[in-house]
Amino acid sequence: MRGAITTVAVIALAALLLPPLLAWGYADIDWDAVRAAPFSAGHPLGTDSIGRDLLARTLAGTRVTLAVATAAALVALLIGTAWGAVAGWFGGRVDEVMMRIVDALYALPFMFVVIVLMVVFGRSILLVFLGIGAVEWLTMARVVRGQVMTLKNRPFIVASEAAGASVQARMTEHILPNVAPVAIAYLMLTVPQVVMVESFLSFLGLGVQEPLTSLGILVHDGADDMDIAPLTLLVPGAVLVTLVVALNRVGEGLRGRMAR
Amino acid sequence: MRAILLRRLATAIPTLFAVVLASFFLMRAAPGSPFDAERPLSDATRAALDRAYGLDRPLLEQLGRYLANLAQGDFGPSLVYKDFTVSALIAQGLPVSLMLGGLALIVALVLGVGGGIAGALRPGSLADRAIDLAASLSVALPSFVTGPVLALIFALWLNWLPVAGLGGPASLVLPVIALAMPVAGAVAKLTRTGLSATLAQDHVRTARARGLPPFVVLWHHALPPALIPVVSYLAPAAAGLLTGAVVIETVFGLPGLGRYFVQGALNRDYPLVMGVVILYAGLILLFNLIADLLYGLLDPRARE
Numbered sequence: 001m002r003g004a005i006t007t008v009a010v011i012a013l014a015a016l017l018l019p020p021l022l023a024w025g026y027a028d029i030d031w032d033a034v035r036a037a038p039f040s041a042g043h044p045l046g047t048d049s050i051g052r053d054l055l056a057r058t059l060a061g062t063r064v065t066l067a068v069a070t071a072a073a074l075v076a077l078l079i080g081t082a083w084g085a086v087a088g089w090f091g092g093r094v095d096e097v098m099m100r101i102v103d104a105l106y107a108l109p110f111m112f113v114v115i116v117l118m119v120v121f122g123r124s125i126l127l128v129f130l131g132i133g134a135v136e137w138l139t140m141a142r143v144v145r146g147q148v149m150t151l152k153n154r155p156f157i158v159a160s161e162a163a164g165a166s167v168q169a170r171m172t173e174h175i176l177p178n179v180a181p182v183a184i185a186y187l188m189l190t191v192p193q194v195v196m197v198e199s200f201l202s203f204l205g206l207g208v209q210e211p212l213t214s215l216g217i218l219v220h221d222g223a224d225d226m227d228i229a230p231l232t233l234l235v236p237g238a239v240l241v242t243l244v245v246a247l248n249r250v251g252e253g254l255r256g257r258m259a260r
Numbered sequence: 261m262r263a264i265l266l267r268r269l270a271t272a273i274p275t276l277f278a279v280v281l282a283s284f285f286l287m288r289a290a291p292g293s294p295f296d297a298e299r300p301l302s303d304a305t306r307a308a309l310d311r312a313y314g315l316d317r318p319l320l321e322q323l324g325r326y327l328a329n330l331a332q333g334d335f336g337p338s339l340v341y342k343d344f345t346v347s348a349l350i351a352q353g354l355p356v357s358l359m360l361g362g363l364a365l366i367v368a369l370v371l372g373v374g375g376g377i378a379g380a381l382r383p384g385s386l387a388d389r390a391i392d393l394a395a396s397l398s399v400a401l402p403s404f405v406t407g408p409v410l411a412l413i414f415a416l417w418l419n420w421l422p423v424a425g426l427g428g429p430a431s432l433v434l435p436v437i438a439l440a441m442p443v444a445g446a447v448a449k450l451t452r453t454g455l456s457a458t459l460a461q462d463h464v465r466t467a468r469a470r471g472l473p474p475f476v477v478l479w480h481h482a483l484p485p486a487l488i489p490v491v492s493y494l495a496p497a498a499a500g501l502l503t504g505a506v507v508i509e510t511v512f513g514l515p516g517l518g519r520y521f522v523q524g525a526l527n528r529d530y531p532l533v534m535g536v537v538i539l540y541a542g543l544i545l546l547f548n549l550i551a552d553l554l555y556g557l558l559d560p561r562a563r564e
Contacts, residue, residue, distance in 0.1 A: 104274075119525045196402050
């Protein structure tokens with residue numbers, strides 16, 4: 001797990017801090033070096049089909065992908081926690097209806113729901129993460145509901161009720177702080193999923209739009225140009241896979257710790 | 261068995277209906293129109309187009325007409341592919357997608373279950389660890405990366421297989437592998453975990469003690485209950501294959517449903533997108549149903 005955290009940190013820090021130090025910006029076109037080979041003409045990883053620096057583009061894409069993933073995971077956390085907490089707290093009929101809705105949504109091809117949302121409301125980066133967050137909250141809702149249900153009848157909660165604490169106070173002061181560790185562990189497991197969904201959408205041209213770039217767009221452009229410049233496919237692809245694997249490791253490690 | 265089926269249908273049908281309603285209203289609420297071209301249309305042309313496609317009618321009437329047509333298998337006209345109905349496009353694309361998805365599912369189950377068995381029979385061996393690593397990797401690799409990378413290696417560099425397009429069995433090899441990989445990895449992990457648990461159970465020990473051949477013990481006693489997690493993964497797997505197919509068909513230029521769906525989404529071809537979404541939702545609900553029925557076959561305890 002330590003290795004995974006280091007990997008994520010190195011990639012994230014490189015994406016945040018390195019770009020200003022590079023000679024070329026991610027959208028700058030070097031007309032003298034179209035499809036340059038690595039280590040040539042001042043481009044460490046070479047350039048793409050219209051002469052943009054591959055290293056700068058990969059870092060910029062990583063940054064957008066990470067930003068979208070974090071934002072979408074937070075949207076999922078917000079909706080999922082609220083939904084799960086209400087269902088778990090009230091129980092009975094309310095719980096039944098709310099969880100049935102979650103079950104029904106689980107059965108849907110959610111990737112297509114996101115795509116439909118993109119088609120309907122136009123493609124913008126704001127909608128990309130709102131849309132992804134709006135479908136990725138289901139597991140979070142289930143987890144939080146389970147936690148709230150077991151917490152609800154624990155002696156300290158019952159005691160606070162007997163002591164006259166309001167529903168609101170019990171929720172914010174006793175239940176939510178106890179749900180938080182598990183919710184955060186699942187938040188970390190949501191992030192790699194969102195990275196995949198964002199890249200998938202951007203790969204298809206339905207996510208982040210030019211001039212912004214993301215790992216999905218880079219993989220797509222690289223695939224178009226792979227016969228001449230294979231690195232334009234392999235570099236962003238490798239970064240994406242490393243990031244997803246490392247994030248999954250971190251999430252699984254955290255979940256393992258919280259489950260104890 | 262029948263009770264399970266009825267109970268599942270009782271939730272599946274309203275879900276499908278909700279999908280139809282939701283996608284209908286979402287599409288109508290969408291800003292912009294499929295007729296938005298680079299050159300603005302004159303008001304008269306616009307009105308004529310709206311009238312021709314019934315878009316000038318009240319919303320409820322449009323919905324009623326859509327549902328009535330849907331009940332007869334008619335998804336309406338495509339707004340972008342002129343002279344084609346959505347049903348005709350689906351009829352063209354579905355066989356390609358079903359063949360791709362079906363082959364990928366078979367490959368994934370054979371590789372996954374086989375790998376899982378091999379790992380569980382010799383826990384801790386080199387083969388077990390190698391299979392586990394391969395499974396972890398293939399689950400983490402997104403198909404839009406593996407697809408192009410496979411094409412780069414096996415089509416462009418080694419020249420063994422065609423790069424893209426549909427023609428002959430060779431053209432399906434790479435798409436099927438790319439599509440099957442994540443599912444195979446997940447199935448291998450589920451089989452490995454399930455089988456090592458059942459191998460330690462009393463009924464398996466009894467079967468062994470009675471001197472049954474190892475093959476019979478594995479095949480009749482240990483494997484069926486171990487496959488239950490695999491079966492409950494079938495429905496998400498089907499969803500994964502459908503979404504994966506969207507990318508794989510785009511990458512390898514196969515004329516399947518997924519490619520029509522992406523084109524429809526990019527072109528704002530609402531009836532086409534709606535039709536494909538409804539069809540996909542129906543397929544996934546069907547897979548859920550099949551998974552539920554398979555439970556009963558594999559584990560008598562689930563029949564109640």
